[in-house]
Amino acid sequence: xxxxxxxxxxxxxxxxxxxxxxxxxxxxxxxxxxxxxxxxxxxxxxxxxxxxxxxxxxxxxxxxxxxxxxxxxxxxxxxxxxxxxxxxxxxxxxxxxxxxxxxxxxxxxxxxxxxxxxxxxxxxxxxxxxxxxxxxxxxxxxxxxxxxxxxxxxxxxxxxxxxxxxxxxxxxxxxxxxxxxxxxxxxxxxxxxxxxxxxxxxxxxxxxxxxxxxxxxxxxxxxxxxxxxxxxxxxxxxxxxxxxxxxxxxxxxxxxxxxxxxxxxxxxxxxxxxxxxxxxxxxxxxxxxxxxxxxxxxxxxxxxxxxxxxxxxxxxxxxxxxxxxxxxx
Ligand code: ATP
Ligand code: MG
Numbered sequence: 001x002x003x004x005x006x007x008x009x010x011x012x013x014x015x016x017x018x019x020x021x022x023x024x025x026x027x028x029x030x031x032x033x034x035x036x037x038x039x040x041x042x043x044x045x046x047x048x049x050x051x052x053x054x055x056x057x058x059x060x061x062x063x064x065x066x067x068x069x070x071x072x073x074x075x076x077x078x079x080x081x082x083x084x085x086x087x088x089x090x091x092x093x094x095x096x097x098x099x100x101x102x103x104x105x106x107x108x109x110x111x112x113x114x115x116x117x118x119x120x121x122x123x124x125x126x127x128x129x130x131x132x133x134x135x136x137x138x139x140x141x142x143x144x145x146x147x148x149x150x151x152x153x154x155x156x157x158x159x160x161x162x163x164x165x166x167x168x169x170x171x172x173x174x175x176x177x178x179x180x181x182x183x184x185x186x187x188x189x190x191x192x193x194x195x196x197x198x199x200x201x202x203x204x205x206x207x208x209x210x211x212x213x214x215x216x217x218x219x220x221x222x223x224x225x226x227x228x229x230x231x232x233x234x235x236x237x238x239x240x241x242x243x244x245x246x247x248x249x250x251x252x253x254x255x256x257x258x259x260x261x262x263x264x265x266x267x268x269x270x271x272x273x274x275x276x277x278x279x280x281x282x283x284x285x286x287x288x289x290x291x292x293x294x295x296x297x298x299x300x301x302x303x304x305x306x307x308x309x310x311x312x313x314x315x316x317x318x319x320x321x322x323x324x325x326x327x328x329x
Contacts, residue, residue, distance in 0.1 A: 002036045004029060005143035005177075007043035007083065007134075010060035011050060012200035013209040014067055016279070017188035020250050021149035025182050027072030029147060038078035039141055039311055040068060045083045045090065045133060049126040050114070050201060065304060066294040067210060070286055081307035083137065088315035092136035093129070095322060099165045100132055100158070108154060135159035140315040142175040150187040151197055153179045170325040184246045184256075191224040194239035214284050218276035232263040232271050241268075244275055251278045 006026060008018060030038050042064050047057060061082060068080060083089050105111065108131055115123045134155050138146055139162075146156050156179035163174035190196040190206040198207045208217055227238045234242045234256050248271075249256050263271050294300075323329075 002033070002144045003039070003141060004033075004036050004145045004147060005039045005041075005138050005141050006147050007041045007046070007137060008064055008068075009043045009047040010057060010064045011047040011052065012060075013211060014064065015188075015198050015200045015210065016208040016247065017149065017198035018200065019071065019210055020185040020188050020247070021182070022147065023068060023071045023073070024250075025147050025185070026068070026078070027074075030074060030077045031072075036145075038073075039081070039143070040073060040078055041081045041083050041137070041307075041311070043083050043137070046130060049124070049130050050118075062297065062300055063294065065300050066290055069293050069300075069303075070290040075303045075307070079307045079310045080303055081311040082304055085304075085308045086312045086315050088140055088312070088319045089133065089136055091319050092140055092315075092322065093133040095326065095328075096132050096136050096139070096162055096166070097129065099162050099169075100135075104158060104161065105129070105131060108158065110151065110155070131155045131158050132162070135162045138177050139163055139174040140318045141311070142314075142318070143177040144175065145180045146177050147180045147182075149197070150181060153181070173322060173325060185250060188247065189239065189243040191220055191243075194225065194243050208279065208283075210283060211287060211290070212283070214280035217280040217283060218273070221272045221276035221279065224272060226268050226272075230268055232266060232268070233260055241271075244272070247279065248275045251275075251282050 004026075006022065008014075008022060014023075026038065026040055029036065042061050044057060044061050065080060065082075069075070073080065105128055111128055111130070114127055118127075134152075135158065138156070138159055146152070148156065156177060160176045160178075163176050167173055188198045190198050190202060191208070192203075192206045196202070196206075200207060200209075205220055205223065208220055212220070221244075224244065225240050227240045231238075232241055232245070234245050236242075245256050245259055248254075248259055252259070254262075
């Protein structure tokens with residue numbers, strides 16, 4: 001039996017990057033791999049490392065649960081829970097803080113990127129400490145695999161270091177997890193700067209939101225930056241077009257070489273119009289399902305309670321083992 005754990009922050013409107021890089025993969029893995037136990041959680045404690053409006057945060061937490069169900073995460077096959085509702089996450093974070101150095105945390109690129117954006121005044125400890133909370137999220141459940149996008153690989157590596165250090169000091173306690181990546185969709189790039197990953201906390205026209213209207217989606221793709229020549233080809237020297245090809249390939253269920261052939265004689269205009277239309281059409285369908293799913297808050301809350309109960313039992317057990325080892329009564 002293999003255990004899979006992964007999370008998503010309710011920190012903004014979910015993007016195409018979250019969908020292709022994480023949520024869609026979660027739904028697939030749950031069906032492909034019958035021998036796995038999946039835990040997917042809404043990382044609201046991570047979300048507050050950047051200022052959030054409390055009402056929005058609450059609403060978005062349920063939105064993300066509804067989106068997970070919409071894209072096919074099945075509560076009968078996967079445990080869906082809310083991070084803040086399981087106190088063990090905060091507890092383990094405090095404990096693990098004593099097994100990581102400031103130097104190690106300072107090297108994390110996400111911290112460097114995000115703290116650069118907020119300036120010195122906005123460099124709160126939570127943002128700095130985020131990878132430790134994340135290590136705890138994973139270690140509490142003896143996870144084997146963490147399906148994440150490339151941006152999180154460094155954090156999973158640090159999680160292994162922390163676990164190893166704890167195990168060396170106190171004897172075997174935590175399982176060392178590994179990050180699992182999908183090959184192409186592990187990093188969907190920003191539409192107006194293909195050197196940056198698409199991110200829900202970036203500017204509005206840089207990402208496709210899962211709840212963008214069809215018109216908006218078509219317009220955003222139309223405006224997406226392209227590369228210098230006008231060939232529709234995948235390659236390192238063509239970061240913008242490669243990103244668009246990856247997206248199109250996911251929605252058309254065609255391989256990239258097939259698409260390169262199909263668009264051999266086409267211009268960027270046609271290419272971007274086609275992507276816009278197919279993504280808009282597909283998201284429109286998903287949005288209709290989402291609205292239905294989101295309406296039934298009672299069902300959502302039942303799924304959450306059941307998930308919290310299952311996850312909470314395991315998490316509490318792990319925290320009590322850890323406390324015992326440390327002499328914490
Ligand atoms: P934020 O900007 O607030 O950090 P985010 O869009 O990066 O938001 P997260 O909640 O941090 O979203 O990440 C949730 C999951 O989505 C993670 O597994 C992450 O690796 C994945 N992910 C995020 N952005 C992308 C992307 N552009 N391409 C592929 N996967 C992504
Ligand atoms: Mg992120």
